[in-house]
Amino acid sequence: MERVIYLDNNATTKVDDAVIEEMMPYFGQWYGNPSSMHSFGGRVAKSIQEARGRIAELLGCQADEIIFTSGGTESNNTAIHGTLAAYPRKRKIITTRVEHPAVLSPCRQLEQQGYEIYELSVDRQGRLNADELAEVLDDNTALVSIMYANNETGVIFPIEEIGALCRARGVPFHTDAVQAVGKVPIHLKDSTIDMLSLSGHKIHAPKGIGVLFVRRGVRLVPFILGGHQESGRRGGTENVPGIVGLGKAAQLAQQYLNDENTRVRALRDALEAKILATCPDSMVNGDRRNRLPNTLNVSFEYVEGESILMLLNQFGICASSGSACTSGSLEPSHVMRAMGVPFTAAHGSVRFSLSRFTTQEEVDFVGEKIGPIIHRLRELSPFVKSA
Ligand SMILES: *Cc1c(COP(=O)(O)O)cnc(C)c1O
Numbered sequence: 401m402e403r404v405i406y407l408d409n410n411a412t413t414k415v416d417d418a419v420i421e422e423m424m425p426y427f428g429q430w431y432g433n434p435s436s437m438h439s440f441g442g443r444v445a446k447s448i449q450e451a452r453g454r455i456a457e458l459l460g461c462q463a464d465e466i467i468f469t470s471g472g473t474e475s476n477n478t479a480i481h482g483t484l485a486a487y488p489r490k491r492k493i494i495t496t497r498v499e500h501p502a503v504l505s506p507c508r509q510l511e512q513q514g515y516e517i518y519e520l521s522v523d524r525q526g527r528l529n530a531d532e533l534a535e536v537l538d539d540n541t542a543l544v545s546i547m548y549a550n551n552e553t554g555v556i557f558p559i560e561e562i563g564a565l566c567r568a569r570g571v572p573f574h575t576d577a578v579q580a581v582g583k584v585p586i587h588l589k590d591s592t593i594d595m596l597s598l599s600g601h602k603i604h605a606p607k608g609i610g611v612l613f614v615r616r617g618v619r620l621v622p623f624i625l626g627g628h629q630e631s632g633r634r635g636g637t638e639n640v641p642g643i644v645g646l647g648k649a650a651q652l653a654q655q656y657l658n659d660e661n662t663r664v665r666a667l668r669d670a671l672e673a674k675i676l677a678t679c680p681d682s683m684v685n686g687d688r689r690n691r692l693p694n695t696l697n698v699s700f701e702y703v704e705g706e707s708i709l710m711l712l713n714q715f716g717i718c719a720s721s722g723s724a725c726t727s728g729s730l731e732p733s734h735v736m737r738a739m740g741v742p743f744t745a746a747h748g749s750v751r752f753s754l755s756r757f758t759t760q761e762e763v764d765f766v767g768e769k770i771g772p773i774i775h776r777l778r779e780l781s782p783f784v785k786s787a
Contacts, residue, residue: 405762408718409602410551410579410695410753415645416604422648423606426641434638435629444640451647458650459596460587461613467630468643471610472578472599473502476545478612478623478634479574479595480506483543484515485621487572490542492516496528496557497738498550503576504734507545520546525687526555526739534565541571548580548596552735552751553686554695556584563592572618578602578610582653583660583692594618600642604755605649609642656756664754665693667763671752672696678771685741685749694754699745703777708750711773717766720751 406414426447432438434445449463456463469475480493480503495507497519511517518536522528533544544566549556559575566573574595577586582603588596595618600609614620614633626635675682681701700708705721712719732746741749752766 403716405715405717405766407752407754407758407762407766408720409755409758410554410751411720412601412607413604413755414757415601415606416649416652418652419605419645419648423641423645426644430640434640435627448638448640448643451643451650454647455611455650458581458586458654459613460589460591462616464631465588465613465615467612467614467633468638468646469610469612469624469634470608470639472500472576472597472602473610474624475597475599475610475612476500476502476574476576477506479597479614479620480510480543480545482620482623483572483574483595484510486619487542490540492518492538492540492542494518494520494533494536494541494544494546496520496522496546498522498526498552498735499545499547500551500576500578503545503547516540522555522738524740526550526553526685526735527687527690528557528562530558530561530565533562537565537569537571539569541569543572543574545574545576548575548577548586549584549692550686550735551579552733553697553739554579554692554753555686556580556690556692560592563594566594567592579692579695582657583694585657588613588615595620600646600649603646603649603653605646606642609639609646611646659756661693664756664758667758667760668694668696668752668754671754671763671767672698674767675770678767679774682774683745685736685739685745696752696754698750698752699741700748700750700774700777701744702781703748703774705748705750707777708748708773711777712750712766712769715765715769717769720753721749 430444432441432444434441434448452463452466455466507517520532546562548559563573572594575593576597578599581598594615596613598611601607622633624635675698683699685697685699709721736746
């Protein structure tokens with residue numbers, strides 16, 4: 401296979417070799433069911449508990465506050481539906497306009513069923529205003545669900561401030577931290593977060609495994625009903641290799657947290673500087689002072705994000721665009737629209753997301769290619785102002 405330069409780590413990440421190595425015995429030798437009475441199954445149950453401990457260590461919480469799920473989507477759905485079921489008389493959910501579909505879609509469905517959904521707005525920099533939350537929080541609110549950091553822009557939200565407002569009103573607070581884990585230090589013990597979602601495949605573990613943290617004492621009705629796995633909180637025979645892999649990935653995430661915030665951040669900043677210097681009429685989307693260290697979202701005026709991706713792809717460069725080419729029409733993403741990014745800029749937005757596997761050489765290569773690509777596309781673009 402030809403060389404791939406992977407700058408799409410907010411979509412998914414490479415599984416770390418050490419994670420694969422940790423998982424392998426659980427496909428073969430250790431295939432027992434952790435719920436079995438015999439010690440062959442018990443050996444597997446012990447491995448699950450070890451993984452739970454490693455994740456609790458990364459998050460700074462208790463091991464019994466960790467529920468394994470099939471991923472970020474299930475964790476979010478569980479937090480939402482499980483909380484509503486625990487507070488059947490409350491009919492309102494507060495979230496934001498820029499959540500991942502794994503929060504927005506269940507909320508839209510609940511709206512159809514008569515729930516009131518309030519979506520907080522963001523400003524032009526993609527920032528959330530906690531004062532707006534304070535105004536709309538009321539006794540009818542069953543849940544506040546607000547992401548820790550946005551997957552498209554990397555903007556980090558004032559999660560502790562939000563959690564403190566919720567706690568003062570006695571309203572449970574869930575955060576989709578899928579993009580924040582491993583990039584931002586998280587210490588749940590001294591936090592106002594009641595529930596937190598994370599996903600394995602965003603932190604160098606496989607797809608199909610995730611976690612919902614539920615603080616001791618927080619009420620949650622099980623969402624997936626079945627056997628008594630996960631202390632009766634999530635039915636279904638455990639994804640043992642996935643869990644063991646996620647445990648290893650959590651341990652590595654802790655080790656690499658500093659690297660993300662120094663080396664990876666510097667690479668991201670260098671790429672940003674190179675793009676802004678070589679591409680006229682380009683601008684960064686999202687608050688540059690409060691962003692995930694790995695994420696860079698840039699708008700290139702007068703060109704389609706999709707066209708940029710296609711040309712990057714010819715060099716083996718993987719990135720993603722802020723417009724979704726579904727149903728044939730190019731709609732700017734809901735995040736760009738919520739931020740009020742102008743039409744022409746939103747269409748030309750591209751997200752570069754780095755990881756601990758990203759090298760200086762790769763960033764230099766992308767930095768060399770992007771200027772000529774934008775120049776070439778603008779020569780063809782019907783939107784370009786005549787100079
Ligand atoms: C990827 C992602 C999800 C979904 O996680 P899956 O494990 O793919 O279901 C949810 N929220 C955010 C912010 C994400 O980036």
